[in-house]
Amino acid sequence: MSTICISTTPSRRASFTAGLLDVAPILLSALPFGIICGVGALEAGMSAGQAVLFSFAVFAGSSQLIATQFIASGAPTAVVVLAALAVNLRFLMYSAAISPEFSRRSLSEKLGLSYLLTDQAFAISMRAFNQDRTGLRRISYYMGAALGLLAAFQLGNLLGISLGGSLPAGWGIDFSVPLIFCALLTTAIRNRSMALAAVIAALGSMLLCGLPYMLGVFISAVLAIIVGYAHAERSHAA
Amino acid sequence: MQPELLQFATVTLCVGAGTLALRSAFILPGSAARLPEGFRRALAFVPAAVFAGLLVASLHPERVIHPGDPVQLRLPAMLIATLVALRTKSILWTILSGMGSLWLLSWLATLL
Structure with missing residues (x-):
């Protein structure tokens, strides 16, 4: 007698898509955040290429904003680095909380997953993990959410770098920096x-x-x- | 190497590598590593303290006391945006409400 097994476990692709869909409303915020970071990098004196490189190297909007603000104020390099890293200390908490989910991965995979760890990716993923959804492929779900955020943020950053010089000073676009800090503060x-x-x-x-x-x-x-x-x-x- | 280029290279390298080190601090060694409880509780205060300090600094409080400085229009716009932020917890709506309020107030100021 043959047995037909019907799997109820969602595929990796379904879990990836679920992560992407869950993070979609947040992407609307990641895009303008990226734009402001791109504009801020140019205002700090970076070239377009440097601004892109800086954004991909750090991939943490608030610390990018802080670094560019400090550079623009003429602060010494050590002060810029310390200030930018101070605000990223919170990643230690996220790293400690999410580490059991990644414990069986290889070193290179862990490094890649670590690079993608952001406030929003952490919040969305931990909420889904705590809901204990049946058969959810947790790494795929996390990747869907985190890569969606990476794409939206870096796209916004490129837009900011492209538009930076052409935005009229009268628009007061620099006012969006305290506005972003205000929004981040209310959630903190x-x-x-x-x-x-x-x-x-x-x-x-x-x-x-x-x-x-x-x-x-x-x-x-x-x-x-x-x-x-x-x-x-x-x-x-x- | 030019000083600006040297500063850019140092900041990018140190902040990039440092941020990755913070993110991977407990992921690379696995779940066996644990953050000391007191330190973990103190770290929870970092975002609120840093964001509040930066929020005020980026509003240029040293210029607000000068009569007629356009920065003064930012205070009522920030108040409106803060109410929206508290209500929605959304970066997008906070930016839209704050910038919209600032542009409206600036336009009204030109009519006076």
């Missing part, structure tokens, strides 16, 4: 301690705005992290 604040840290960082940055190389941002952020952490620990203990 998840409790009262984080709100307190944000208020302290904002006040400190305002009071120390006279310091060169945006050092006021650095100092106020460190102070805000210490106070926010202490507040959270105290609330937890109470």
Whole structure:
């Protein structure tokens, strides 16, 4: 007697497509973010080729924006690098949380998967993994979401580099930089301690705005992290 | 090598490699590696603190006190965008509402 096996496990392609579809609404945000990063790189004095290379090498919008802002303000190289990497410290958390999903992959595959790790790819993938969808091919799903984000962001970056010089100054396109930080901030604040840290960082940055190389941002952020952490620990203990 | 080119090469290499190192820190060694609990909890405050500081710095607070500076129009536009951001949690809608408000306010200012 022969047995017919009907697989209910989605194929790699179906899981990849599911990731791509789930991330689609976010791509509408990744595109303008990329445009602003492209414009910012040109304003920092990079050539078009350098701006493309920089974007692919880093592939982290907020730290690209920070690096270009610091370069434009004339900051020394060490300050630019430290500032850009400081904001990327959050990737340590994502890396620790998602690492069990990638543990059986080869070294080169792990490096590729790591390169694609972004805020949105992490958030979308962890939500899907926690839902424990039947038979979801997790790596394929992650790849669908992460590659969609990479394509949208880099396309936006290329558009920004192409349009950069032709955008009239009267449009105030540089205002989109604080707008992006505002949107990122509202999603970063998840409790009262984080709100307190944000208020302290904002006040400190305002009071120390006279310091060169945006050092006021650095100092106020460190102070805000210490106070926010202490507040959270105290609330937890109470 | 020109100083600008040297700075670009150093920043690209260090930030690119450093970011990849942060992303892969726990993926490459596998799930056995663990972040110290206290450090992990402190890291959770980095985005809120850094984004808030940068938000204020990129609004040029040193120019806001000068009467007539066009930067002043950005404050009400930012307020509107903040309300939209809190409501939608969307980068796209925050940019659209903020830029739209700024352009509208600038146009109204030309009529006065």
